[in-house]
Amino acid sequence: MNKRETTSTGGSTTKGAVVARRALRDGVYDAILEKLLDGSAPPGSSLGIDSLAREMAVSPTPVREALVQLEHTGLVSRVALKGYRVAPPMTPEQLEELFDMRTILEVAAVERAAGHSDDLLPELRVAHAQHVLAAHRVREVRGAGETPPDFADLRDYFAADWEFHLTIIRAAGNRFLTQSAESLSAHVHRLRQTVQHGTMDMDQAIAEHTAILAAFETGDPEALRASMRSHLEAVARRASAEG
Known part of the structure; x- marks a missing residue:
């Protein structure tokens, strides 16, 4: 005993x-x-x-x-x-490969998530609202963008931005797709370490997320693919311009 x-x-x-x-x-x-x-x-x-x-x-x-x-x-x-x-900053080749991978993964995710839009939309609307709110807080803290915010100010904004994408990816209903996306999170962090463009593209990112949300609301598969591809291509262009 x-x-x-x-x-x-x-x-x-x-x-x-x-x-x-x-x-x-x-x-x-x-x-x-x-x-x-x-x-x-x-x-x-x-x-x-x-x-x-x-x-x-x-x-x-x-x-x-x-x-x-x-x-x-x-x-x-x-x-x-x-x-x-x-690690040194990401090279142009690494940036290109990262966005190529994200495009492959996230366009596939929106195609699969489209079949679950009834369940996804309430969560995606919340994620989008949190992203908008986080951007608003950054502007409030730093006087509407007059002074570039530091990382502490941007932490919640970055998290909300990435959560919008993860919400779609999780809705695709493929655990391995989700795991692949989560493994990319560190590389997305490294992108932010490489190019300090977080405040410069807040308005563009929110507008592009709004287009993705609208495509889910209309249920148009081609619009979904196009809106996600367009968003990632735009982010890649902004990252390359700032890098």
Whole structure:
């Protein structure tokens, strides 16, 4: 009886430790990611494990684990004998490939989501309204765009923008399509790290999302494909112009 109780307690403690460790690593990951995107760790700069651990008041282990995870996204790179560095800006070729992939994936998603428009539309309207509201808040904070906002101001805007796309992708009803889109999120983050055009294209992005929403409301498959393709091509042009 005592042996069984000891084993049970030990197992619970072990599971709790694993969960706590993962939560700590995820928190460190998020903190480093924000440094990459807010400009405090610019492309090419060094990411010292010990210095990051001191800054975040954690041990080096979760920092190392977070950097390994970030390396897989392409946001950081490991240089032999030099440690980790923030990845250089995306090249024009990488930008072209990223938008090519997004177009393949997201045009396929709108085609499949069209068959679920009755369920999708209420969620998509909410996602669009949140995107519009987030843009309005950015303008309020920075005086209607007179001063470029920093990353903290843009965080909610970026999240709302991407959530509009994810809402459509999830409605396609294909778990592997959704997983592929979610795996692209880090590269979308890297795009924002590469080109600081977030405030410049708010009005255009909202107008393009409005066209996509209208296409779902009319139920025209060709309009859906065209509106999503047009939006992604426009974003790619703006990114290339700013890069």
